[in-house]
Amino acid sequence: MKPSEKQRQAIIANVAKALRDTRVRKGLSMSAVAERAGLSQQMVSYVERQMRMPTIDTLLRMAEALEVELPEILRRAKG
Numbered sequence: 001m002k003p004s005e006k007q008r009q010a011i012i013a014n015v016a017k018a019l020r021d022t023r024v025r026k027g028l029s030m031s032a033v034a035e036r037a038g039l040s041q042q043m044v045s046y047v048e049r050q051m052r053m054p055t056i057d058t059l060l061r062m063a064e065a066l067e068v069e070l071p072e073i074l075r076r077a078k079g
Helices: 005-025 031-036 041-049 056-065 070-078
Strands: none
Touching: 005 041, 005 056, 005 070, 031 041, 031 056, 041 056, 056 070
């Protein structure tokens, strides 16, 4: 079933929140995640604040840096 635009936006927001919550829970700074992921700190910030639509590669890098599986982030985001 195709999600509505409102549902899509909610999932996107929840992915950003799940990534941020995981980072905070693990006591990592945005800079630490960025360094581990090979991304800029600005990109990590943009993703967490929903200012950029991350690619799958960016999401995979961030999840790996956070030592969490991307499917788990997506499951939490879908609620």
